[in-house]
Amino acid sequence: MIKLYGLRMSNYYSLTKALLIEKGLEFEEVKTPPSQEEGFLAKSPMGKMPAIEADGVYLSESLAIAHYLQNIQPDPALLPADSIPAAKVMELVCHLKLDVDLVARRLLPEVLFKQPVSEETKTSVKADLAKGMKAVGRLFVGEPYAAGEQFSLADLYTFYCFGFSSGMVRAIYDEDLLANYPNIQKVMDLIGQRPSVKQVETEKSTR
Template sequence: MATNNSGKGIMIQLYGLRLSNYYSLIKALLIEKGLEFEEVKAPPTQDEENLIRTPMGKMPSIGVDGRYMSESLAIAAYLDRLQPQPALLPSDPFEAGKVVELICHIKLDVELVARRCLPEAFFGQTVSDETKETTKADLTKGMKAVQRLMVCDPYAAGAELTLADFYTFFSFGLASGIVKAIYNEDLLDGHGNIQALMAKLAEHPSIAQVEADKAEG
């Protein structure tokens, strides 16, 4: 079990809902690292109690000994230092930076772009045709950018499993669902290397566990 500065065992609270891809990503990392954690159902709200944990009211957030942290990439970096094995960032500083660079492009230039259409894709609302058009063009640009950086041999950033693989699985999972719902197209069409990686990651034990739990509700 990971220990804090006083050497005591750490129990981490994971706040959010299983349907959230970022919640799922952090849950998979907690499992991957063999850390002790408990899931606490906490929908996104602007309630003060939630904002103390996560200042934009989003999920996930974590609690550690009465302190809180939001933003999946911050939490992922913390978990990788808290429990260094298995390492999910390369020890070489430049290579570690490249992994985070890839994550930024996956998040910002693909997933966040696709999310513009989330209200129509999954929540019965409508987005404008103009938004759909600009989203499509921006997604094409984002996928090209990501493809330049993705190694996929066999993992996203190269020979070793890294945080970028977890973002690949959970960010492309959501983005692909949105693209299917809005355009009836496959976001990963023409990106066979990413498709193959997604299939491999779906069988990775920590990720498979999260997906099985999600199906249970």
């Protein structure tokens, strides 16, 4: 059985858990905080969550894990069958991860650990996020799903990247990151209703 390492509070852990549920794969959650200790680095070389263990092998990075899960359990497919639409899903996922989530993450020390980030960082994050949002806005379809007609990996990344990033933006700038993106907000609401996501969100408060 697949083991899922990490904490339920992590958005990438939650995304991976939702993915496992969507795929109908059996898995066991192993509560493990991120760490720079050798035991955890063997599972996840940057010491980040999530990691999984499958067939005696450890794997980190949610996108690599998603790729693996897609290969071992093709149904339900989380990528379109045709190459170009599938690549567009991956393109959107990359921009969500790199140009929204990773940028907003620079605010995390202040929001989560009460370690103030500098005004300079706040200014540069705001500018970089505006650029990232424009990039995502160009690619986002939202009719009805993030990348078009089919539910895909991009919907889970939309839900979990914006769940995290919107919280950071609200806490630091008191602004709504999605205020000018009603089509993204609509997808957030839609994906929030999926049984997999509901289960993940409900179970967060139980451990």
